[in-house]
Amino acid sequence: MAILVxxxxxxxxxxxxxxxxxxxxxxVIVDDLSNSERFILKNIEEITGKKPAFYPFDLKRKxxxxxxxxxxxxxxxxxFAASKAVxxxxxxxxxxxxxxxxxxINILQxxxxxxxxxxxxxxxxxxxxQADQMPIDENxxxxxxxxxxxxxxxxxxxxxxxxxxAYHRKISLLRYFNPIGAHPSAKLGxxxxxxxxxxxxxxxxxxxxxxxxxxxxxxxYPTEDGTAVRDYIYVVDLAKAHVAALQKLIxxxxxxxxxxxxNLGTGKGSSVLEVVKAFEIANNVxxxxxxxxxxxxxxTIAYAHVDKAEKELSWKAGTPLEEALRTVWEWQKYLESxxx
Ligand code: UFG
Numbered sequence: 001m002a003i004l005v006x007x008x009x010x011x012x013x014x015x016x017x018x019x020x021x022x023x024x025x026x027x028v029i030v031d032d033l034s035n036s037e038r039f040i041l042k043n044i045e046e047i048t049g050k051k052p053a054f055y056p057f058d059l060k061r062k063x064x065x066x067x068x069x070x071x072x073x074x075x076x077x078x079x080f081a082a083s084k085a086v087x088x089x090x091x092x093x094x095x096x097x098x099x100x101x102x103x104x105i106n107i108l109q110x111x112x113x114x115x116x117x118x119x120x121x122x123x124x125x126x127x128x129x130q131a132d133q134m135p136i137d138e139n140x141x142x143x144x145x146x147x148x149x150x151x152x153x154x155x156x157x158x159x160x161x162x163x164x165x166a167y168h169r170k171i172s173l174l175r176y177f178n179p180i181g182a183h184p185s186a187k188l189g190x191x192x193x194x195x196x197x198x199x200x201x202x203x204x205x206x207x208x209x210x211x212x213x214x215x216x217x218x219x220x221y222p223t224e225d226g227t228a229v230r231d232y233i234y235v236v237d238l239a240k241a242h243v244a245a246l247q248k249l250i251x252x253x254x255x256x257x258x259x260x261x262x263n264l265g266t267g268k269g270s271s272v273l274e275v276v277k278a279f280e281i282a283n284n285v286x287x288x289x290x291x292x293x294x295x296x297x298x299x300t301i302a303y304a305h306v307d308k309a310e311k312e313l314s315w316k317a318g319t320p321l322e323e324a325l326r327t328v329w330e331w332q333k334y335l336e337s338x339x340x
Contacts, residue, residue: 002026002072003246006059006107007080008052009036009044011190012122012179015239016078018047018188023243027052028072030059031081035193039338043187059103069110076118076250077107078242082152085197086297089149100152101159108163117169118249120242121160125177125231125263126150130299134269137305138175138261146297161259170249170258177231177265177304179238181324182331189331199275200232200325204332207285214287216272218294223301227272231265231303234319234327238264244313265304266317275321282322283329 003020007013008029014036020027021044029041029052045051053072057064059081068074082100083089089096104121111119127150128136129143145151157173164171180200182189192210196202205211219226241264252258270278276287310316 001075002028002053004028004030004068004072004074004077004107005080006030006077006103007082009033009040010080012176012235012238013078013080014040014044014188015183015235016080016242017044017052018183019236019239019243020246021048021050021052028068028074029054030057030065030068032056032058034058036191040188040191043185047183047185047187059106060099062106062109065106065110069114074114074116076116076120076246077111078120078122078246079104079107080122082122084149086147086149087197089147089152093148096148096152101155104156104159108159111169112163112167118246119160119163119169119171120245120249121156121171121173123157123173123175124150124153125175125265125302125304127154127157127175128302131302134301135267135303135305136263138263138308164257164259168255168257170252172245172249172260172262174241174245175261175263176238177233177263177302179235180232180328181234181236181319182327183236184327186327186330186334189328189334192335199272200279200328203276203279203287204328206289207279207283207287207329208332208336212288214276214289215292216276216289217292217298219291220294221300223271225271225273228298229269229271229301229303231268232270232275232321232324233265233317234324237317237319241309241313241315241317244315248313260312262309262313263304263306264309264317265306267304267306269301269303270321275325278321279325279328282325285329
């Protein structure tokens with residue numbers, strides 16, 4: 001009995017694979033290495049002392065996916081594989097729809113034919129757009145996301161919900177807030193491929209001197225210090241939520257459809273400048289920055305109402321922001337040591 005983890009060498013995927021292996025799940029990874037590298041697999045093996053099965057191919061290649069299902073007794077899937085750059089998704093909408101939705105449908109065809117249940121989907125708080133009230137709970141009405149990337153997440157949720165209802169399967173839709181940080185071993189983290197879009201990788205590279213200055217996108221938001229507020233969740237806490245969500249699906253005794261939806265965050269909002277300051281204090285480094293105009297498509301504020309996940313999954317994102325940011329700096333030092 002094995003869990004298929006697509007995108008299992010990616011940022012959140014690799015941390016989740018470690019947690020699954022530590023909880024004695026057998027893991028089968030499919031990852032096309034479009035946003036990762038092979039040393040991540042080696043590092044997963046070093047951290048856990050276990051060797052997951054690994055298949056390097058693109059999930060759009062249905063015939064290869066069928067072979068994986070023939071070779072392993074798959075009993076569930078955590079689907080991370082997806083393109084995720086918001087800006088790029090606006091420029092390449094057809095590629096984003098193709099990549100993010102065809103791969104999902106190919107897996108669901110296998111699940112449908114082989115009577116498999118237990119599907120966990122990486123969704124995003126982007127499905128709420130700018131919510132009218134904080135904190136955001138799971139009953140908050142969805143808004144059409146501004147980006148094509150966000151639309152693929154919302155469509156993915158709908159496809160999965162229809163799948164679960166029609167075939168009486170169990171699924172979990174996990175809406176992540178802003179994942180940050182690296183593994184405490186410093187052997188896993190977000191790989192710096194290209195210029196970072198997200199705040200924390202950019203802060204990391206600025207502190208390291210790779211980038212000259214951080215651009216803070218807007219200080220005229222209606223927030224305490226004028227910069228936008230997000231809910232930054234430590235990636236290892238997030239990874240653990242996947243294991244808890246999977247165990248809940250597997251242990252559900254009924255034969256009925258189950259559609260779980262959870263917001264995964266800390267419940268606390270931090271502004272851009274608070275993150276910059278926390279990074280400086282945590283790591284005793286300087287992060288030069290300049291205030292710039294707002295970034296198009298950005299919302300003002302988003303933080304999660306976390307009671308549902310905490311109660312139903314017996315889980316909590318308890319790692320403080322500064323501790324998470326310390327792991328980021330350790331990861332940067334590890335990356336530098338690899339390059340020398
Ligand atoms: N920010 C900066 N400078 C930067 C990068 C980011 O000031 O160089 C600011 C942003 O304007 C925003 C905050 O830092 O206010 C967080 O930005 P991120 O890009 O790290 O994260 P977002 O909240 O914009 O993105 C998240 C997810 C995406 C998702 C998006 C939807 O990472 O996957 O929410 O809004 F699509």
